[in-house]
Amino acid sequence: MALLEVRNLTKHFPVRDDLLSGKGARVHAVDDVSFTIDRGETLGLVGESGSGKSTTGRSILRLIEPTSGEIVFDGEDVMRLDRGSLRRIRRDMQIIFQDPYASLDPRMTVERIVSEGIVIHGLATSAGERRERVAALLTTVGLSADSMRRYAHEFSGGQRQRIGIARALAVNPKLIVADEPVSALDVSIQAQIINLLEDLQQQFELAYLFIAHDLSVVEHISRRVAVMYMGRIVEIAPARALYDNPTHPYTEALLSSVPIADPTVKRARVLLEGDLPSPVNPPSGCRFHTRCPIAVPSCAQNEQVLKEVAPGHWVACQVRA
Amino acid sequence: MTERLLEVRNLDAQFVTRAGPVHAVDGVDLHIDQGETLGIIGESGCGKSVTALSIMRLIERPGRVVAGEIIYKGKNLAALSSKQMRRIRGKEISMIFQDPMTSLNPVVRCGEQIAEALVLHEGLRWSDALARAVEMLTLVRIPDARRRAREYPHQLSGGMRQRVMIAIALSCNPKLLIADEPTTALDVTIQAQILELLNSLKRRLDMAVLLITHDMGVIAETAQRVIVMYAAKVVEEAPVEELFRDPLHPYTQGLLRSIPRIDLTAKDRQRLATIPGTVPSLKGDIAPGCRFATRCPFVMPVCSYKTPPLTEPRPGHRVACWLY
Numbered sequence: 001m002a003l004l005e006v007r008n009l010t011k012h013f014p015v016r017d018d019l020l021s022g023k024g025a026r027v028h029a030v031d032d033v034s035f036t037i038d039r040g041e042t043l044g045l046v047g048e049s050g051s052g053k054s055t056t057g058r059s060i061l062r063l064i065e066p067t068s069g070e071i072v073f074d075g076e077d078v079m080r081l082d083r084g085s086l087r088r089i090r091r092d093m094q095i096i097f098q099d100p101y102a103s104l105d106p107r108m109t110v111e112r113i114v115s116e117g118i119v120i121h122g123l124a125t126s127a128g129e130r131r132e133r134v135a136a137l138l139t140t141v142g143l144s145a146d147s148m149r150r151y152a153h154e155f156s157g158g159q160r161q162r163i164g165i166a167r168a169l170a171v172n173p174k175l176i177v178a179d180e181p182v183s184a185l186d187v188s189i190q191a192q193i194i195n196l197l198e199d200l201q202q203q204f205e206l207a208y209l210f211i212a213h214d215l216s217v218v219e220h221i222s223r224r225v226a227v228m229y230m231g232r233i234v235e236i237a238p239a240r241a242l243y244d245n246p247t248h249p250y251t252e253a254l255l256s257s258v259p260i261a262d263p264t265v266k267r268a269r270v271l272l273e274g275d276l277p278s279p280v281n282p283p284s285g286c287r288f289h290t291r292c293p294i295a296v297p298s299c300a301q302n303e304q305v306l307k308e309v310a311p312g313h314w315v316a317c318q319v320r321a
Numbered sequence: 322m323t324e325r326l327l328e329v330r331n332l333d334a335q336f337v338t339r340a341g342p343v344h345a346v347d348g349v350d351l352h353i354d355q356g357e358t359l360g361i362i363g364e365s366g367c368g369k370s371v372t373a374l375s376i377m378r379l380i381e382r383p384g385r386v387v388a389g390e391i392i393y394k395g396k397n398l399a400a401l402s403s404k405q406m407r408r409i410r411g412k413e414i415s416m417i418f419q420d421p422m423t424s425l426n427p428v429v430r431c432g433e434q435i436a437e438a439l440v441l442h443e444g445l446r447w448s449d450a451l452a453r454a455v456e457m458l459t460l461v462r463i464p465d466a467r468r469r470a471r472e473y474p475h476q477l478s479g480g481m482r483q484r485v486m487i488a489i490a491l492s493c494n495p496k497l498l499i500a501d502e503p504t505t506a507l508d509v510t511i512q513a514q515i516l517e518l519l520n521s522l523k524r525r526l527d528m529a530v531l532l533i534t535h536d537m538g539v540i541a542e543t544a545q546r547v548i549v550m551y552a553a554k555v556v557e558e559a560p561v562e563e564l565f566r567d568p569l570h571p572y573t574q575g576l577l578r579s580i581p582r583i584d585l586t587a588k589d590r591q592r593l594a595t596i597p598g599t600v601p602s603l604k605g606d607i608a609p610g611c612r613f614a615t616r617c618p619f620v621m622p623v624c625s626y627k628t629p630p631l632t633e634p635r636p637g638h639r640v641a642c643w644l645y
Contacts, residue, residue, distance in 0.1 A: 048508035156599055186364035186535065188596040191579035195593055213509065220581035220593070243583055257513035259538030260584045261577065263561045271517060272510045274464075275478040 001075070002036035003207050004060065004175055009033040009069035011055050015280055027279045029055040031231040033069075037175065040201065042208040044222030044239065046215055046254070050279055051228040053211045057177040060209070061093050062086060074174065091121050094168035098180035100160030104152035110163055111148035114138065117171040137166040140203075141196060158189035165196065175207045182217060194221055215258050219243050224312070227251045230279060230287040233306065237313035247315040250288050286317070294319050323354040326497060326529050327376070327414075332389035334368070334375050341605040345371040345384065347553040350631070353497065358523065358530040360544030360561070362537065362576075366600060368553040369533045373499050376531075377416055378406050393497075412442040415490035419502035421482035425474040431485045432458070432470025435492050442493045457488040461518060480511035484518070491522060498523075499531045504539065516543060537580055541565060546637075549573050552612035553603055555631060559638040569640040571617045572596070611643070619644060 010033070012026040030052040037043045047053045058064040060071055062078060071078040073089060081089060094117075097103040104113055114134045117123075124130035135145035141162040152160055161181060168176050178197065182190040198221065200206060212218050218225055219239050226236040227248065235248040246252045253270040260267070272291045277283050283290045289299035296319060304316040315321040334346040346368040353359045361369045374380045376391055378398060391398040393413065398406065418424050426434055435457050436450035445453065451470070458466035461484040474482055483503065490498055500519065504512035520543065523530055532543055540547055540561065547564045549557040549572065557570040568574045578594035598616040601607075611617070614624040623643050634645040 048510065158599065187537070188364065188576060188579050189599070191593040191595040192597075194581070195595060198592070215509070216581040216583045219583045253510055255583070257509045258583060259512075259516070259536065259542045261537035261541050261565065261580055261582065262584070263541040263565050265541075265584060269513060269517070271514055275480060275511070 003039045003041075003074060004037040004209075005070075005072040006036070006056075006060065007034050007070040007072075009056065009059055009071065010067045011052075011059055011064060012067045025280050028231050028282055029279065030059065030066075033228075033231075033233055035226055035233065035236060037207050037209060039174065039207055040205040041224070042201065042210050042222045044218035044225040045209060045211045045228060046213065046218050046225060047228035048213060048254075048276070050230070050276060052231040053213075053228050054179055056228070057095070057179050057209055057211050060177060061090060061095055063095070087120070091117070091171045092174045093177070094171065094173040094175070095177040095179060096161070096164045096168050096181050098183050100157055100164050100184065103164060104160055104167075106151060106153045108152070109148065110134075110138070110143075110150055110152060110155075113152060113163060114148070114166045114170055117167065121171055123171065133170070134166075137170055138163075140169065140200070141166045142192075156189075157185055158192060161185065161193050162196065165193075165200070169200065169204070172204070173206065175209065177209045177211070179211045180213070181210075183212065183214065190217070197221065215255060227254065230276070230282055232287060232304075232316065234288065234304075234317070235313075235315050236306065237310075241310065241313050245310075245313075247309055247313070247320050248288075248317050249292050249294050249320070253293075323357070326353050326355045326394070327531075328352040328390075328392040329372070329376065330390045330392070332372065332375055332391070333387045334371050334380060334384060335387050337383040337385075338604070344553050344603045344607060346375065347603075347607075349389070349550075349553075349555055351548055351555065351558075353529050353531055355496070356523075356527050356529055357546065358532055358544045360532045360534065360540040360547045361550060362534060362540050362547060363550035364535060364600065366552075366603070367550040369550050370501050372550075373416065373501050373531065373533055377410060377414060377499060378403075379410075379416070408442075411438055411490075411495075412493045413495055414497045414499065415493070415495040416499040416501065417483070417486045417490050417503050419505045421479070421486040421506075422474065424486060425482060427474055430471055430473055431477070434485070435470075435489050438489055438492045453492070454488075457492050458485070460491070460522070461485075461488045463488075479507055480514060483507065483511075483515055487515075487518065487522070491526065491528075494526060495528055497529045497531065499533070501533045502535070503532075505534070505536070512539075519543070537577065549576075552601055554612065554641065555639075556613065556642070557638075557640045558631070563635075563638055569634065569638065569645060570613075570642050571619050571644075572613045575616075575618075611641075 011030040015025040045053045059066040111134050115130050118130055134148050138145050143162050182193050222239045225239050225242045226233050229250050235251045246255050253272045256270045274291055285300045285302050286304045289295040306314040306316045307321045309315050309321045329351045332349040336343040363369045375386050432454040435454035439445045439450040455466050455470050463469050463484050504515050544561050547561050548555055551572050557573050575596040596616050601612050609628045610626050611624040611629050614620050629641045629643045631639045631641045633639045
């Protein structure tokens, strides 16, 4: 059984005070998104700004209240939980954020930041035990145990991300939603954090929902990858299959847009025309049809559903699948 | 023989802080030939942006250029008056930045912002300048340019705003365009559009480009020659293909190995190589020695007390490392 099962997740944000679209307009941030994550597995979620990938991640923890859909985590229906039970289940589902500067309280010592979850969930019986646990966690993420007495602002970006990871690990979670965890870091530091996340996964049998806009990073760390465009998953496949055999024309364009760090590689590039349409008024039918190089007239009418083109490889495109 | 357009010699720039001076750029030498693209790559705080701002004389207090020459077509820009510099800036040398929203004026229509530069530098009449502005917007492939010219920056998407920035920068046919992380704030499909646009305009207008980025992929696809900066210094310089095929400096080698590559099919997933540790502080007096020494896998005794000079072990390939 999957650790996490998301079915038909939808989140619409109301747009207020918008003279042009009038009252009652809604941004379709996430629309009918379904996927599963197994124990110890990494699912990558890629897409450009506004694709709904972060909203999806936050909805799973109900940090954002979904409009509709089902979220089943470890056999429990997350959508039906009251506040108390939600707190309990968040012990098993943690999140780390992109900006290690904004997500750590500068007035708190590292010890307090990391031990907050231990206190809330009563995971230590004495102050001494709590401190020991914090020291062990800091060592696990590659920081010295005595950094617990310092404040977050005294650390560099990469070290702060390690503190954020230690905080998430403190409650022994089964799933970590990693929302652009390395995007704000320099490449040499980025590699350190990616390796750390991989080691921790091995050690603690963690599952990750790894959200990022950087396709190279996602391919490196994920077992399977889902591609989002304007609130929808357009393709989901085992990582290597997606990169070797991208089937949705959007995935193809996305992959061919990534600059390759090798000047001798010359590739045919699929350049997309135009910009992202407005999410308040998304295109009818397939939302990609306004920019799609292979669209046919019926793409503007037909909603696309995911179809399986190879084992585990699903594509929402009527032309290709 | 290609003509030298710009030559920077021994550039030093500092920022004065309460904790003492920060040496943001330390003895940087570089040159750009007519029509070529020079890339500067490095991580945050390595001095690549400050180098660019110093060339443009746009560095602001508490920062200042403390030493060095910036020779453009035989003239030392560092010695020009502010008034003389204004005639160069925007006309001979233009610059585009990472975030177009901070460099565009939010209350002036896009077309008028381009026209202003044309009136100032080319002495065009306002109506002619406006007509030329629409041509420029067409040149940077903004659809429906006539209508867009009458819109304000906030009405455009990020990619369109960067196109407007490029149109302003190119309006007076500069000989050199300095592009500081021009696509970093953009999505990858929009980045591909903008890089392709810059490449084709560069060829068409025969200008040189100084491209500053932290992205090895962007450098590989855009630059002909590359400078690698680390902790305020140039550590390596080479033609782009040679740099990627045979990097000499241990920092460059580490950097290239630490990026995940989607174009390579690894049989089993490889672990990323990392560079241990972090960048040294540039505050106060910096002791002599190689600044990469504490993170370097090949460190030798000499590295800790003697600063390696830039040497040229192969024609056109320079490196600051005691290994060579």
